[in-house]
Amino acid sequence: MSIRILLLFAALLAGTPAFAQQQPSGTPPLADELAIQALLQGNTVHGRVTIPDQRAANLIQPQGREWREFHNVTLAWVGGIAVVGMLVLLTAFYLIRGRIPIQGGRSGRTILRFDLFERTNHWMVASCFIVLALSGLNLTFGRHVLLPLIGPSAFTTVTEIGKYAHNFLAFPFTLGLLFMLLLWAKDNIPNGNDIRWLKAGGGLVGHGEPPSGRFNAGQKGIFWITVLGGALVAASGYMLIFPFFFTDIQGMQLSHMLHSIPAVLLIAVMLAHIYIGTIGMDGAVEAMTTGQVDLNWAKQHHNLWVEQELAKGRGATPPVRAKPTGGD
């Protein structure tokens, strides 16, 4: 790249003074930045500096403008639509569909759905994600939303804490994602049931939920979005945490784009996940609190899995002696 630019320069600047001298004064200036930028077609104007910081050798990087456009317009719209849109959607859904009840009510018998390690890991990832999401959203929207409310000084304090939290929590978040992948990947491999499940709209719309294993197609979708999207967000995030360690200015800008857009989409998806795991569905939240879900809930949503578990002899536990842990 740089060689091509230098050649362009050579063509453009060679003999400029001598050449221009022979022209009548008033000749439009040659080799000004516009002409050079046009030739560069968006690349940077790059030269030589003696200081070790080679970023300084970039004289002009017009891409900053595009990044600014992305940050201030594209990201704001995409993020805004994704997050707010999802909230609107979920509210509407709730109003229309209401809370999905357990068919046949609670049986009083529970079955272990997630063991302690799974739950701990989930909450670690979840809590990290919430902080990362909020601090991330704050970086993009805070100056318009929070700043007018609490004033510049408090806002800086909050944002700075957010920045540090964002940087630090990136590591447990990534680790948790890795655990999730190891723990749940095998149960999230798509199979034929998922097609049926999806065709039937997952029982969320209409009636009659198709059979599914430990995770239904919707959950598998969440899982893969979380793991793969999270990986992308994490990878690009590390580029941002270690600025210019791996890449140059254009790489940094690209990293930011590849970080922020997946991140806001992930936030939107997670909002749906949170909704369905809490107020959206009766009996769901226990899976990640006590780990014990009602047998009826399990049969309703994960009948194949229940059959499997029962066949393995991990029977349902009566509520009286229900152990809070899945230590077996």
Next chain:
Amino acid sequence: MLIKRSEARAGKQRLAAAYAGLSSGGLDRRAFLKQAGVTGVGLSALGAIPLTTVRPAAAGPVNHAEPVTRIKNVCTHCSVGCTVTAEVQHGVWVGQEPSWDSPINRGTHCAKGASVRELVHGDRRLKYPMKLVGGQWQRMSWDQAMEEIGDKLMAVRQASGPDSVFLLGSAKYTNEASYLFRKFAAFWGTNNVDHQARICHSTTVAGVANTWGYGAMTNSYNDIRNAKTMIIMGGNPAEAHPVSLQHVLSGKEINRANMIVIDPRFTRTAAHATEYVRLRPGTDIPVIWGILWHIFQNGWEDKEFIRQRVYGMDEVRAEVAKWPPAEVERVSGVPGAQLRKVAELFATQKPSTLIWCMGATQKTVGTANVRAYSILLLATGNVGAAGTGANIFRGHTNVQGATDLGLDVTSLPLYYGLADGAWKHWARVWDVSYESMVARFDSKAMMETPGIPTTRYFDAVTLPKDQVEQRDNFKAMFVMGHGGNTVTRMPDAVKGLEKLDLLVVCDPHPTTFSVLSGRKDNTYLLPICTNFETDGSRTASNRSLQWGYKIVDPIFESKTDYEAMYRLCGALDRAAEKRNMPIRFQAEMFRNIEVKGQEPSPESILREINRGGWSTGYCGQSPERLKLHMQHQDKFDLVTLRAKADAPAEIANDFYGLPWPCWGTPEFRHPGTHILYNTNLAVKDGGGTFRARFGVERNGVSLLADGSYSKDSALTDGYPEFTIAVLKRLGWFEELTADELANIRRYFGENIDSVSWSTDLSGGIQRVAIAHGCIPFGNGKARANAWNLPDPIPVHREPIYTPRTDLIAQYPTLPDRRGFRLPHLGQSVQNRAKELAPNFPIILTSGRLVEYEGGGEETRSNRWLAELQQEMFVEINPADAASRNISDGQWVLVAGPEMPRDKWTKVKALVTERVGPGVAFMPFHFAGWFMQEDQRSKYPQGTDPIVLGESVNTVTTYGYDPVTFMQETKVTLCQIRAA
């Protein structure tokens, strides 16, 4: 949109203190000082130092509530002579402001000038006297150091004679310190006293003075604004003299001038040229003769100028005829058509000036190069008028002054030479008897024999005694303000340094001398303050003198050059007394110099210079006049340097800085000479003619000017230098006043006919000559033929180490000879080099970086500068790099043919087309690594420069100009390989 300091922000709590000391990669000074003040970090050993020397933490930014003192001094780096304006509060240099009033720099600076404040605050300065004891640095007091040094010097004197001490002075001295050091050498009894001019423009001084009288820049930086064509050959002023480019580029713009750069390297200067000529290093004479070939061929020479004012041009024609375009191209690589264009521009679009620097001078043919350049100027009539001339850019702040004042192995102050007439003149000025001076030397013969120059000091230590033409080898070396990496053949220098009985280094920094060798004892470091911590005058390249005022008191325990020399004299007195030696120093040396406490006053030293400086016109620049010029800088014209119409009476008509020659006594009020040899002005207004320095006739041909004379001259033809006899013959003798005559008779008795313009201490002869419009030194012709030089007409001689071994037979270097008390084996080495050349296929040349200067100790210790050049490098052409698998920025090894076998220097590669194929360039400011040994730990703790690196002079080789022993730094051979 927010506007500054809105109400909402004012009351908010600030975090300022939290990052007061915040920085990356090291403390900034404020943090350093804070720590130094609070905890004494890094300075814990400084208990004895008064508080003011360690800047207190409170000395932060300018306190705008309190008054600020503004003090003017002169930049300590190159020779442009930029005024530095300091803001001082409570004895602390708190800020630097543009010096708008200076007609030289007009507010501006380069990287070095804009950062000089850091030199004075520098925490890496040498803080107190130290000595090596068993290889460890130990702190000591000044008194103790002086007693020990004095005693050891006397021991050397007793055993080996005065010539066994090498006195190395500095181009960073003020004029007064330069003079004092030269005077000290005379009183010590040796001519072994030298300074940086040896390795920068000694060949210029020799070549130019032998051409037309004085060896200095004929015009000025400012006058370049008048040029219509300029050739910059062998110089890179954009990096070496950046502020001069203000004048060069202005001239280029105002006059639409041709700016021709002739250089092996496409420099930052070449980037602004209208024509760039790349030549093979070491072929300057073929190129100049190639230009002259076209000039003579087309009749573009200035025939009338040559007829009136030049001697011996026909012999030049004969030599030039041997250089038709084909031969020039064969030898230098420069195409004939390009040289024809250059020749036509230079000869026909006049006025034309020729600017040169080290590329011309640091050669085995340095003097001949400079002579050829001068001849080109003479042939085209480009000397002695505005916009013309030999604009020789000198390198250090006062290298011109130090040269003038005789820090030189061949002369007493102001070019009087070493003959007994010169000694007698200075004995009269010093108010001592000539006989007492003779008694200080080993013999009258040694007194009149040029000493050993700095380029060969180590040879004088290590060569067998019988090859050194003095009583004994060098046994001791006393260095003031001089780097240890500035001279070629450093591996040999190490051997010399190790063999010395005594090494004393006086400098603001420890310098390379302190770490280069394996010395374990008898090595002393004395902290000297910078020029910003002392008063004194300095002579810029254009011969203008500027008075610099002390900005702050010397920091730490450093002392001024004056005081160090005075103390040394005292210590020597005591040592002599102890040893029952009759010699004494202080009383006689400082007889007419005012001493306050232990510190001689620079004003009184300058007055003594004035009393003896007739030969060069250093007689009119009294401290009072110089101070007036500094005070009224804004009253001088930018282009003519002349005081403007609204100037106060006491500077009216003066040229800025009274550029020498400034004739007569200060009361005579000569304005100084802006442009040398300028016949368009009357002598009393700064005009002049070529100096009649070489006799009146040779082989029946007159050497006096023919029909050319300066304006208003009573004599309208050539005339010899003025003596009493000449005055008598002209009938002007009676015009001498009674006082003047009495003065002359007091010194010379009744037989005064031979008293001349340069020995008359009354100034009467000069006054009378000038009253008749005549210049005291006579009106002679410039010499195209300088018959006293080894090559009276310059001829091309291949460098000692040349890749064109095929040309050696036709253009060999001069036969082996002796000079400066030493053997000079150029041809023997060249013959051997021929065999080595195939193993070292790349030409190595060296030069400056804008951020650093000289040996680089002080600039590499300046964090603002050091940050900008953090690594030693070698510039290598992409073609050479590709064939060696070298990529930009990687480590490479460089070796020269004289380095020990299998030893390499390790530097970073800078792959660039600045250098042509087969040529490499290395900057010369680095030291502290020696053939891959990192010597950082050998510096006294806390004084190591921030940036260290290999020295180019580890790689450079044998090769000396026959006239001055200038070293060859610009053309040698090397091999480069990936590390």
Next chain:
Amino acid sequence: MARMKFLLDSDRCIECNACVTACKNENEVPWGINRRRVVTLNDGKPGERSVSMACMHCTDAPCQAVCPVSCFYTTADAVVLHDKDLCIGCGYCFYACPFGAPQYPRIGNFGTRGKMDKCTFCAGGPQEDNSEAEFIQYGSNRLAQGKLPLCAEMCSTKALLAGDGEVIAQIYRERVVKRGYGSGAWGWRTAYRETVTI
């Protein structure tokens, strides 16, 4: 009020770095922070040009636009400054800046940036004019003393001009007319969306 601008005449710039050290000197800028720098284009070849670059104090400054904490402000002289007490060192201004002006001291964990630092046009910061607090955080405030940035005042060849945009454009214009060539006011189109027409 004047609209302050920098103008670099690359036909004069010789890469002497006076602007760089003058900046360090005036503002006590620590090692590793380069408020101003000189970049040489086309190094070693005919047409080589050096350009001294720092914050250009853009019209509609991108840094200001993207700052998540709104720490930037524009003075009445159109100098773009920022409040270090508000800056969180996120680095966004560096991504947006066309000229690579923002600098960050490396502090703390990983490569975390400290408070951003950049050229202030020698106009200090939001603290009281020429107070010690202002100097420590932002450096000198020459504008308040009636002076211009030291980098331009000390430029060895007067290639770097600073001051009222109209005035320096006129100086440059006259220069170009006089000498007959000029390769334009570097960075003006990008920073000010205009150029000096001759």
